[in-house]
Amino acid sequence: MAPSAPSLNATVSRVTARIRERSAERRALYEQRMADQHRRGVHRGELSCGNLAHGFAACGAQDKDQLKLMNSANLGIVSAYNDMLSAHQPLETFPETIKAAARAMGSTAQFAGGVPAMCDGVTQGQPGMELSLFSRDVIAMATAVGLSHNMFDAALYLGVCDKIVPGLFIGAARFGHLPAMFVPAGPMPSGLPNKEKARVRQLFAEGKVGRDALLEAESESYHSPGTCTFYGTANSNQLMMEMMGLHLPGTSFVNPGTEMREALTRFATEQAIRNSEPGGEYRPFYQQIDERAIVNAIVGLLASGGSTNHTLHLVAMAAAAGITIDWNDFTELSAVTPSLMQVYPNGQADINHFQAAGGMSLLFRELINAGLIHSDIPTVFGTDLTAYTQEPFLENGKLVWREGPEQSLDSEVLTSVAKPFAATGGLTVLDGNLGRGVIKISAVKPEHRVVEAPIKIFEDQNDLKGAFEAGELDRDVIAVVRFQGPKANGMPELHKLTPYLGVLQDRGYKVALVTDGRMSGASGKVPAAIHMSPEALDGGPLAKLRDGDIVRLDADAGTLEVKLAAGEWANRERRIGDLDHYHVGLGRELFGGFRHLAMRAEEGAGVFGGFEADDLARQVEQIHEEDA
Incomplete structure (x- = not known):
């Protein structure tokens, strides 16, 4: 009925x-x-x-x-x-x-x-x-x-x-x-169970299984x-x-x-x-x-x-x-x-x-x-x-x-409003002196939703892998991967980092990710403050961070802040890294105009403006001013 x-x-x-x-x-x-x-x-x-x-x-x-x-x-x-x-x-x-x-x-x-x-x-x-x-x-x-x-x-x-x-x-x-x-x-x-796929990925990240085992697991998942x-x-x-x-x-x-x-x-x-x-x-x-x-x-x-x-x-x-x-x-x-x-x-x-x-x-x-x-x-x-x-x-x-059915046939997968898995939805906004971002908490256990730790800064996701393998991240740490927004390099997903951060969390460390890039739509168990806006290249505060700063991510309270005196933070200069390597190769040079026009994450990170003539005129005028 x-x-x-x-x-x-x-x-x-x-x-x-x-x-x-x-x-x-x-x-x-x-x-x-x-x-x-x-x-x-x-x-x-x-x-x-x-x-x-x-x-x-x-x-x-x-x-x-x-x-x-x-x-x-x-x-x-x-x-x-x-x-x-x-x-x-x-x-x-x-x-x-x-x-x-x-x-x-x-x-x-x-x-x-x-x-x-x-x-x-x-x-x-x-x-x-x-x-x-x-x-x-x-x-x-x-x-x-x-x-x-x-x-x-x-x-x-x-x-x-x-x-x-x-x-x-x-x-x-x-x-x-x-x-x-x-x-x-x-x-x-359905293919290989997701838990087993995630297990093999983490073992590979730790060097405990080879690429052949990883490829076999991935092939059985996506088959x-x-x-x-x-x-x-x-x-x-x-x-x-x-x-x-x-x-x-x-x-x-x-x-x-x-x-x-x-x-x-x-x-x-x-x-x-x-x-x-x-x-x-x-x-x-x-x-x-x-x-x-x-x-x-x-x-x-x-x-x-x-x-x-x-x-x-x-x-x-x-x-x-x-x-x-x-x-x-x-x-x-x-x-x-x-x-x-x-x-x-x-x-x-x-x-x-x-x-x-x-x-x-x-x-x-x-x-x-x-x-x-x-x-x-x-x-x-x-x-x-x-x-x-x-x-x-x-x-x-x-x-x-x-x-269709009036009750779930498997309450471990799909439940009712009367008996929800959690009282609130799986996404929330983070706000604070590092800007605004979003976090997916539905896969993050409650004990991992608040992290306060020194930060380690990366401006290329591949550098995080190297730091992990060198043991530099074997501690409580918040990884900040910046200059990953739409204006900087098109805002890639950083899901490749998940196994490394997951290993650190499993070792008992307090771990989180903060980035102006994206995470996968399958963002997982590690708390990740993503889509930070404004992005580092666009006047965003992530560009002011330094290695060792203490940052607190509190998904329950919806806050993300660097623990510095207001005056010191306000006077700190922004640092812009060399981004040229992001802009050529594999067709990336064709998208320079897109990077130039890209709107902020909370505006959709697109290039079309508001679709109204006055918005387009405003964008053209802005381009002319910047060129001048």
Whole structure:
């Protein structure tokens, strides 16, 4: 039985209202621009005969005849397919499935364009990681290029991993006059248990096993097509898309290559056609995604102990839809959002275990019943979110939805609001004389959440490995890895450091990390103050630190401070290291303009500004002033 929505939690209501008020002017401008684009024409009917002939020249005769008619829908497919990355390899067959399903509905679909998809798992600790965050904005621009032909009545967005879904979302928002359907590929089946994988990584960091043993463990973990099964940014993406009603109910964590996955992709195509203007039930993105949907995404992220990367991505995603959020919104919502999931690194289970325990249908049921999310938002399913307590089934080959379980089938993985794993969400903001940052605490044991120790400064993550191997870190220590922000070097993830710091913690030392870079979406057991803003290169106080300074990180109190007299700290000079080695090689020189334009972490660390003309003019004026 579907839940009836109770009154909304007071804090959720207050934060939503504050976001709405804060965003009123830019949101009104966004809606006006999307409505204007709709009035100008959302599909091929606005093209000249020459334009249209180019647009369907490569199609078969049946599709050409259909495209000549202006009363049927033509879907644009934007895909992150490549066959190197496990999460996106299954997307290879999706376009043909979509085209066949569209033809069966008397409509058409065309592959509008591909977007790049890079893997942080491949580039972790490598120079290529410095392109990772900026790839989000490249993906958004590539999405815009693909859809710029104005041939389409709706769009299907095929992507899964870290920067890909946020980039696709930003692109979809700027084509917000089109209905949008996000179509996932699903996680790979479970492999080597996460606890065993982490154990082998730490043994390798200590030199107790060789590279052959490490490679074998990693290969058994990441072993087939599909998304990695730990709960990092990729799976957080899928959860948030469903929380915003951009997925079909229950579609996020169905394994690839299954009959159910195929059926969901066909139904997504059919529903996208129904949601188009020719389909008769016009549901454009801009009328679907507002501040309520963004709040739902934040609450879902917090309740699940999701990726820290979304304290950047969600800010940028919301901005693309004319909505302004900040880290205070995350903190206030975290205070009233209970922790309901324990999936690695927050526990030992993986995302397949979560799906088996009740999955998204039960998570929706719990959050709706507790009044923690807006259940009344429109969705791509043609309903509000109360229908998302259902999950899909196949009956004689036909896709149907039935109510999901009302209780968890494994309370060690997925629990209830009445008996949460913790009373508050998994993310919080740190503030103090070192700036503002975020920390993921859902995987950090309470006894490790407060660390006060001398610091050791690094300006390259590889230097930390050397210091560890030399025994220089065998003590209570806070590692400060600075000049890792978007302006300095693109803000790479520093997950490569996790095994070394984890070993030190296991040896009984008080250990923490402080950085203006990112940590993995699977940030683990070592407390890590990340995304420190402003970054060291951009006037940030991390540039004033010296080796041996005493720093206190208190995740419980939400503070991060260097223990120096105020006068001494205020008068200390900033030191800027040599960053040239970050800016050339592996294409990094092509991203100089991105580094120049990059906004601060709390503003989303993107390059697009606020998407309003006055913001862009301000950025151009700033560049001219700096050049002068």
